[in-house]
Amino acid sequence: MLNRSEIIETNQMIEKENLDVRTITLGISLLDCIDSDLGRLNEKIYQKITTVAKELVSTGEEISKEYGIPIVNKRISVTPVALVGACACRSKEDFVSIAKTLDRAARQVGVNFIGGYSALVAKGMTAADRLLMESIPEALAATERICSSVNLGSTRTGINMDAVRLMGSIICETAKRTGDRDSCGCAKLVVFCNAPDDNPFMAGAFHGVTEADAVINVGVSGPGVVKKALEKARGQSFEVLCETIKKTAFKITRVGQLVAKRASEMLGVPFGIVDLSLAPTPAVGDSVAEILQEIGLEYPGAPGTTAALALLNDQVKKGGVMASSYVGGLSGAFIPVSEDQGMIDAVNIGCLTLEKLEAMTCVCSVGLDMIAVPGDTKDTTIAGIIADEMAIGMVNQKTTAVRLIPVFGKGVGDTAEFGGLLGYAPIMPVNSFSCDTFVNRTGRIPAPIHSFKN
Amino acid sequence: MKKAIITVIGQDRVGIIAKVCTYLAEKRVNVLDISQTIVSGYFNMMMIVDVAQAEVSYDMLAEQLEEIGSQIGCVIKIQLEDIFNMMHRI
Numbered sequence: 001m002l003n004r005s006e007i008i009e010t011n012q013m014i015e016k017e018n019l020d021v022r023t024i025t026l027g028i029s030l031l032d033c034i035d036s037d038l039g040r041l042n043e044k045i046y047q048k049i050t051t052v053a054k055e056l057v058s059t060g061e062e063i064s065k066e067y068g069i070p071i072v073n074k075r076i077s078v079t080p081v082a083l084v085g086a087c088a089c090r091s092k093e094d095f096v097s098i099a100k101t102l103d104r105a106a107r108q109v110g111v112n113f114i115g116g117y118s119a120l121v122a123k124g125m126t127a128a129d130r131l132l133m134e135s136i137p138e139a140l141a142a143t144e145r146i147c148s149s150v151n152l153g154s155t156r157t158g159i160n161m162d163a164v165r166l167m168g169s170i171i172c173e174t175a176k177r178t179g180d181r182d183s184c185g186c187a188k189l190v191v192f193c194n195a196p197d198d199n200p201f202m203a204g205a206f207h208g209v210t211e212a213d214a215v216i217n218v219g220v221s222g223p224g225v226v227k228k229a230l231e232k233a234r235g236q237s238f239e240v241l242c243e244t245i246k247k248t249a250f251k252i253t254r255v256g257q258l259v260a261k262r263a264s265e266m267l268g269v270p271f272g273i274v275d276l277s278l279a280p281t282p283a284v285g286d287s288v289a290e291i292l293q294e295i296g297l298e299y300p301g302a303p304g305t306t307a308a309l310a311l312l313n314d315q316v317k318k319g320g321v322m323a324s325s326y327v328g329g330l331s332g333a334f335i336p337v338s339e340d341q342g343m344i345d346a347v348n349i350g351c352l353t354l355e356k357l358e359a360m361t362c363v364c365s366v367g368l369d370m371i372a373v374p375g376d377t378k379d380t381t382i383a384g385i386i387a388d389e390m391a392i393g394m395v396n397q398k399t400t401a402v403r404l405i406p407v408f409g410k411g412v413g414d415t416a417e418f419g420g421l422l423g424y425a426p427i428m429p430v431n432s433f434s435c436d437t438f439v440n441r442t443g444r445i446p447a448p449i450h451s452f453k454n
Numbered sequence: 455m456k457k458a459i460i461t462v463i464g465q466d467r468v469g470i471i472a473k474v475c476t477y478l479a480e481k482r483v484n485v486l487d488i489s490q491t492i493v494s495g496y497f498n499m500m501m502i503v504d505v506a507q508a509e510v511s512y513d514m515l516a517e518q519l520e521e522i523g524s525q526i527g528c529v530i531k532i533q534l535e536d537i538f539n540m541m542h543r544i
Contacts, residue, residue, distance in 0.1 A: 002535070004489055006542040007459055007500055011531070065516055068533035254540040 010251075014069055018224035018286040019252065021259045022279050023073040024060050025115075026198035027207035027215040027272065028052050030079040037087040042101040045084070049076065049105035049114075052214050052269075057110040059266045071259065073421075075219075076106060077205035078116035086128035089186060092135035099139035099146050106145040113188075115205035117148040120195070123157040123444065133163070136170050137365055140185035141177040147188045147203035151195035153390040154216035155397045158447040159193065164390065165439050167191050168383025175375065179408030182416040186405040187338075187370060191386055193393030193400045196274050199329040215272035216264045217329060220256030221279040222248075223288050224317075230294040241295065242315045247351055249276065249319030257324040275329030276320030277365060278312075280340035282423040288312075288333050289342020300335075300343060301352030309333060310363035316367075330399060332365025338405075338418060339370055347426050352383075352426050362392050367401035372416040372425040375408040377432075382406065384435035387445075395448050456506040457486070457535040460519065464528030466497040473526055474501075474519075481515065482507045497528065502535070 003023065013019035033044035053076055060074040078084075081098055099117055106114040117139055136148050150167055153159035171186055178185030190203045197208020199210050200217035207215070229248040233240050256274040260421040264271035280288045292300045295308045313332045321327050335357065337343045346352035361367045367389050373382075386402045393400030407416040409425055417424045462474060471490065478485060484505050490499040507514060516532050523530030 001487070002459070002502070002538050002542070004500055007461065007538055010538055010541055013460060062513070066534045067537040069537065134522050251541045255537060258536055258540045421524060 009066070013222065016226045017220040017222065019255070020070040021218060021256060021444070022221040023075050023200050023219045024051050024056070024071060024073045024259065024263050024305045025077055025205055025217045025219065026056050026267070026269065027077045027198070027211055027217060029207055029211065029213045030084045031209070034084055034087055036087050038094055038097060038282060041088045042097060045098065045101050046105050049102070050108050053109045053111070055267060059263055062266070063262050066262070067258070069255060069259070073112060075111050075202060075205065076109070076114045077200070077207045078102065078114065079207050079209065079351070080116060080118040080120055082119035082129045082132040083209065084128070085132065086126065089128060089131060092131055092138060095132050096139050096142060097133040098145050098347065099135070103145050111145070113202045115147040116207055117146050117203050118150060118206045120151045121160050121163045122151050122154040123160060125163055125452050130166070133166055133170055136189060137173040137185065137266040139362050140174050142189055147205065149190045149192060149195065149204045149206060151192045153193040153393050153394050153445075155194060155451045156447055158453060159387065159390045159394055159445040161387065161439070161444050162442055164386050165380070165383045167386060168439065169379040171382050172377070172379045175406045175408050181409045182410070182418060183375070183405050184418045184422065187403065187418050187422045190401050193370050193390040194398060195290065196329055196399055197369045200275050201277065201330060203280065203403065211272070212270055214269045216260055216267065216269050217272040217275065218256045218260035218263070219275040219277055219279065219329065220252050220304070221277060222252040223278045223280050223291055224285045225252055226278065227285070227287070227290045227294050230291065238311070245312060245315035246319035249316045250277070250323045253320040253323035271326070273326045273328030274324040276316060276324070276327060276331045277329070278316055278333045280334060280336065281421060282294065282339055282341055283339060287340045287342040288335055289307035289340050289346060293342065294389065297348060299346040299351035301346050301356045305356065306359050306363055309335070309360050313364045330365045334366055334369065335360055335364055336370035337422065338372065338416075338423040344424070344426060347428060354430060358388060358392070361389060361400055362396060366399065367393070369401065369403050370405070370422070370425060371403070372405045372407050372427045373430045374411045374427055375406050376411070377430050378405045380434070380436045380439045381430060381432065383439045385430070387439065391445070455504050458505050459535055460501040460503055460530065460532045462499040462523070462528050462530050463496065464497055464523070464526070466492055466495060467526065470497055470526055470528060471499065473522060476528070477518070477522055478503065482509045483515070489490050492512060539544055
């Protein structure tokens with residue numbers, strides 16, 4: 001029989017410590033929509049999404065009521081559009097028409113983001129991949145709810161440096177095209193190394209080609225809960241610290257598992273994975289940076305930050321893995337700057353730099369995320385930063401990502417406002433020494449020696 | 455049987471339990487267990503109930519309980535038992 005303290009603990013997590021299910025993401029395969037006629041393709045895509053995802057939002061709301069837990073976002077991910085549109089699209093504009101269709105479908109079913117305006121070019125680009133990538137600035141400027149991602153490398157294939165270079169200019173172009181909104185288009189554009197097929201979190205969510213026709217993936221979150229639990233472990237040994245994080249992560253993930261199973265039953269769609277990430281929001285008390293402070297750092301960025309983050313990330317996984325039958329996606333601590341008040345404070349006070357963030361990405365789940373940089377940052381500099389981050393992912397056999405926002409018309413000392421969940425960010429200085437000659441070499445960086453495991 | 459947990463928290467006053475239980479009886483929600491205490495003037499009650507035979511939908515139950523709560527100055531919440539079991543039992 002349940003006891004009073006357990007019920008109080010759960011409700012305290014929900015009401016006071018921002019425990020929530022961050023997203024129920026419905027992955028939908030669009031492979032069966034492929035058609036050589038663009039008009040028919042668009043029509044089939046719209047029909048499929050609005051049919052499969054018809055009940056998504058209402059189901060999310062119903063589950064939220066049943067268990068008394070907020071489910072913040074209901075979202076959709078689709079098969080990478082470069083594959084779906086390859087047969088029909090002859091120009092950038094053709095791809096943009098698909099983006100508009102996806103946007104319209106997203107609005108119709110009431111989801112705030114739809115991911116999968118993507119290309120997978122870890123080893124090489126097809127003509128369609130290139131067209132899609134070139135269409136990203138226009139697609140993101142002309143739509144509201146589209147999220148775009150490009151996979152540029154993997155441990156098995158190496159890094160496609162031609163695509164890295166291209167994405168350097170695409171990011172700058174997207175920043176210009178959405179310059180009137182603090183370049184917020186770039187907040188919906190992410191590049192990956194080792195992109196997972198089942199990530200429920202935006203902007204990087206897409207429905208991989210190895211997935212079923214439709215699948216439910218759930219992302220849980222609760223940095224506030226971990227922070228609160230750690231308050232009781234002040235001054236204690238690492239063993240106690242780690243145990244506390246692990247137990248808390250277990251409890252948080254169990255909620256995700258419950259919601260995922262329920263959503264899967266109600267929608268009649270198979271359950272894919274639970275992503276056990278600690279994802280912050282700009283809300284006070286919903287911060288990964290505050291956990292790092294609770295572990296013992298004055299601000300994130302101080303010496304010891306990488307070690308503290310490594311520990312946190314590992315314990316979250318250890319606790320979460322036992323709580324769910326299938327774990328996937330990104331699973332770990334997110335360190336976006338603009339979406340975490342503690343990170344913003346650390347940047348403003350001068351404790352956290354881009355270089356330190358890069359080091360931190362070696363041990364946590366994503367990468368350089370939601371970082372605003374000066375609008376006059378060169379394409380090649382962005383490409384260089386991407387290449388560094390891709391190399392970290394490739395060599396360490398982990399997912400890494402880059403979501404940089406070169407804020408048009410703004411420089412160091414200014415602040416960029418993206419609004420809502422995307423938050424705001426102080427513009428960080430970038431090392432401006434040139435890497436042009438390096439980035440302008442053509443071809444790809446070969447896969448590392450430890451990728452040959454066969 | 456479909457078990458749910460009802461929590462009632464608020465300023466103590468006469469008739470809170472009566473009010474909640476009358477409503478539950480009207481809607482054929484069976485009370486399985488009640489524990490109630492006063493913590494520094496605050497009324498704090500937890501009930502385990504069976505909603506399987508309820509005459510209204512779960513949605514409506516949650517909504518009406520919330521409304522009763524606001525009438526008597528309490529926060530009333532109903533949640534299916536699974537969330538607590540999942541979190542606290544392996």
